[in-house]
Amino acid sequence: MPPILEAKDCVMRFSGLTAVKNFSCSLEPGHIYGLIGTNGAGKTTVINMLSGVLRPTSGEIIFDGKNITGVKPHKIAHLGIVRTYQNLRLFNKMTVLENVIIGAQIEKPYHLVTGILQLPRYHEKEKELRDKAMEKLEIMGVSEYANAQAGSLPYGLQRRLEIARILAANPRLLLLDEPAAGMNPQESMDLVEVIRRIQKDNHLTILLIEHDMKVIMSLCEYIYVMATGEVIAEGLPEEIRSNPHVVAAYLGRAE
Ligand SMILES: Nc1ncnc2c1ncn2[C@@H]1O[C@H](COP(=O)(O)OP(=O)(O)O)[C@@H](O)[C@H]1O
Ligand SMILES: [Mg+2]
Known part of the structure; x- marks a missing residue:
């Protein structure tokens, strides 16, 4: 091959x-x-x-x-091609779920302006991103912490979260x-x-x-x-x- x-x-x-x-x-x-x-x-x-x-x-x-x-x-x-960092690069103050949603947007960015205007497409897109992010959290075994601040997770789970985040980018x-x-x-x-x-x-x-x-x-x-x-x-x-x-x-x- x-x-x-x-x-x-x-x-x-x-x-x-x-x-x-x-x-x-x-x-x-x-x-x-x-x-x-x-x-x-x-x-x-x-x-x-x-x-x-x-x-x-x-x-x-x-x-x-x-x-x-x-x-x-x-x-x-x-x-x-996506990567993790030797020194973690999470958004510590954001939730675990939000960190993964951000990861997913590498793949299909959608216009911020759509969000600001609160168009229906934004809600659809947001739901799709959330569902996908939750799926990645489940795969990595950290879904129960979805709403916790990323920085509050034990170190080993933060490492798993970082992988969930890059998986969201397909x-x-x-x-x-x-x-x-x-x-x-x-x-x-x-x-x-x-x-x-x-x-x-x-x-x-x-x-x-x-x-x-x-x-x-x-x-x-x-x-x-x-x-x-x-x-x-x-x-x-x-x-x-x-x-x-x-x-x-x-x-x-x-x-
Ligand atoms: N941005 C940089 N500027 C200058 N030197 C660097 C930079 N990045 C890495 N180095 C140097 O390159 C060498 C290899 O580093 P690195 O690739 O981090 O090694 P490893 O990951 O195998 O521990 C080291 O001597 C390091 O100090
Ligand atoms: Mg190194």
Whole structure:
């Protein structure tokens, strides 16, 4: 099957620092990929390039056969690539439900003016958005908190809410930046189940950055390993686990 996403020799240079020296990947639709590596390896920078937050210094990103290098984040989101952030970016003062409704509007923005004039179409649209948002909250297991302030949720649930929010944008490719960070082992394993389910139900492609090797090894079908801005290994989970370079550079270290 042709890849849904390809990165070719992507380089990201900041003044005086090359955060990503050379990143290439090829993601086939409907699979879960892992991206691992020590802190500062360049993983988040890769997601920033793939989601349009950063324009690569050089290299190319192809999504669904189209060159999307340097395309703005909201346009990339419209095409179906959505991401979560390592540091959560929720609207803490808004309700859980409102956070997801906002997520859904990446997909089909409707004119604010329609809302102001309170036209019938606005009510219809609002109901549709609410129903859809509730459905995503249910999938992620946070619907009972729909009317709570997002900032009041325990951290692990805020991470789940962030995934509900990006699901509302009808994604095709999810880029998840450390979704299990701050979760206890049970919460992490529950998250694994949810990620597996949303992947299947929506036939999603997922690129997952995660430090929790149990999460990575239980979910990922193929893994990229980065160290100091470069992919030092890639392969099937069992190949990665037994690769001496990876063990030396990453797995052997106490986290
Ligand atoms: N916007 C930026 N400006 C300057 N340096 C950055 C920026 N973003 C990341 N870096 C640097 O790039 C390197 C890789 O960072 P990052 O991609 O966040 O690593 P990881 O996610 O693997 O921990 C780090 O040295 C980091 O300090
Ligand atoms: Mg990071």
